[in-house]
Amino acid sequence: MGKKSTNAVEILRRLYVDGDPEMQSLIEEERANQSVAQKIYELRSEAGISQRELARRVGTTASVICRLEDADYEGHSLAMLRRIADALGRKVLITFPLSGQEDTKVNT
Numbered sequence: 001m002g003k004k005s006t007n008a009v010e011i012l013r014r015l016y017v018d019g020d021p022e023m024q025s026l027i028e029e030e031r032a033n034q035s036v037a038q039k040i041y042e043l044r045s046e047a048g049i050s051q052r053e054l055a056r057r058v059g060t061t062a063s064v065i066c067r068l069e070d071a072d073y074e075g076h077s078l079a080m081l082r083r084i085a086d087a088l089g090r091k092v093l094i095t096f097p098l099s100g101q102e103d104t105k106v107n108t
Helices: 008-016 021-047 051-058 062-068 078-087
Strands: none
Touching (some): 021 051, 051 062
């Protein structure tokens, strides 16, 4: 048996996630939602524009951009991500890592 951990997150992961494919899938989905939301926020911030300005460029409302930047939002569509990328002079790149391997690289 390996070294015991005192890290609460590690202990909870071992107790409730390891060996539970459904829970692992839910966590991966939440990580993906958070990653997309964070990337949209970062790109908009780097461009020095407001949610309202990005919305204008994309052809939507500021409230839609606000939702897209919310890590709890689950309705990201490829079409909308492409519109955002175009508005910011970027492109969308999607990767499909092997199961069980975390892909933290999100390029746009």
